[in-house]
Amino acid sequence: MTYAQLKEELIAYSKTIGIDKIGFASADAFLTLKDRLLVQQELGYQSGFEEPDIDKRVNPELSLPKARSIISIALAYPSRMKDPPKSTKGDRRGVFCRASWGKDYHHILRDRLKKLEDFLNEKVPEAKTLSMVDTGALSDRAVAERAGIGWSAKNCAIITPEFGSYVYLGDLLTTLPFEPDTPITDQCGTCNKCVDACPTGALIQGGQLDSHKCIAFLTQTKGFLPEQYRKKLGNRIYGCDTCQQVCPKNKGIDVHNHPEMEPDPEIAKPRLIPLLTMSNREFKERFGDISGSWRGKKPIQRNAIIALAHFKEESALPVLKTLLTSDPRPVIRGTAAWAIGKIGRTDEEEMILKHAEKLEKDEDVLNEIKKGLDLLETNVTRN
Structure with missing residues (x-):
């Protein structure tokens, strides 16, 4: 042969x-x-x-x-996704990239x-x-x-x-010497829609990406998310599809060739509040089979907190207050503090943040509590 x-x-x-x-x-x-x-x-x-x-x-x-x-x-x-669940007030959902x-x-x-x-x-x-x-x-x-x-x-x-x-x-x-195929000519032409639409300006120019600005990368980091990117996150809890969604070459394309790639809507677009109190075991059982779980639950939970702040979801305040006062992870405590300030509008939120400030030892968390108090003051003033 x-x-x-x-x-x-x-x-x-x-x-x-x-x-x-x-x-x-x-x-x-x-x-x-x-x-x-x-x-x-x-x-x-x-x-x-x-x-x-x-x-x-x-x-x-x-x-x-x-x-x-x-x-x-x-x-x-x-x-x-077939029949994607709706994200509604009191029942907010995040989203994993495609x-x-x-x-x-x-x-x-x-x-x-x-x-x-x-x-x-x-x-x-x-x-x-x-x-x-x-x-x-x-x-x-x-x-x-x-x-x-x-x-x-x-x-x-x-x-x-x-x-x-x-x-x-x-x-x-x-090691087999197969005859190579011919590359396809670039067909992007003058189109610049993906570069223009990138939420954080991570696409510096066509074909060049600053990974540290890319939301897909940021959702996978484990530390505090830089504040300038938090509002850009929206309800994304893993990955980002914006540069693909705006691409004219993707218009009308939706392929369902592989049953194992079909999304479970409750996993691909999960409820945010239940995510915040999941144990490691629960997280692994629910999300362990998808690629978005590879960094563990902490980045997903941090992103879920930011998404709830994005929605200004007041029903999340009780669980956020619990995370602020009792979660052992500084990133979760601090992000919860910031989110409380973003969402809250009452004296109770101010009292919770100030009480946590007195007990907190971690400098990064204290910094987030201060941000939360500043945000809360702005919210109260607007009221």
Whole structure:
């Protein structure tokens, strides 16, 4: 069998196991990517979640010696939820981004890549393979771009002609020398809607992202959320879809090819107040199967508090007061204090904050209590 025949067989097989798109690229070093990554590093735009060694990110042979080809796969995920629950006064809800709907995509893509590996190993036992999903050293987007899956767009996502940017990406390195596919020409043109719509200005220019301003990144941090971003968060508790939602290439696209990616509305758009008192066990049982749970419950609970403040949800005040006075985590106590000031309008809130101020030892929390008192004073004055 020739490599051309094997490639065709692999493409045909991929369709039988639920891969929506597959492309092939050379395993040559990504030299232009290295230049971009160095600039990102110099500007301090990296998130800290990526592989720190730039050489590993751009040289496939550092991950798999004698790598000759990289197979890129894409699986399309839904952009719309059937019968989404309403967020109403007294029953406010937060939202997970679309990439966190359904079962954790890491597991789904690893399953597909493992099947591809097994297929290749059966056909060519001496072949070496290595699969990566999201957390691997290589840039999934750079591989997908080279493999003709889509183009690297101004919103820093891969846009496919068939599925827009609503796709998960995975890579499979191999020592087999497959003929590479042709990259797709950039089709963003003069459109700048994603850059203009970014809530925090994180898209500095087309294709360049300051991760530390990106809401998707900020929702995953574990410390205090910088105050200038809190009102930008809205009701997002994990991730952000704004740059995808405004993209004309995503208009009308809503793919439901994979049952395991279908969202449970009560998980993808959960009630906020019950989130605040969940135990670790309850959180894991309820949210453990989705990708948005990977950082644990603290960032989600912090974001839920900010979302309740965004809604000025007065029914949340009792639980916020309890968190302020009894939660062992400074980030939760402090964010609750700030939220009480944002929502509250009575002498009772002022009394609670001042009492907590006398007992609090943590400087960061004390700073948030002060912010809460200042906000409360503003609310009372407006009344």
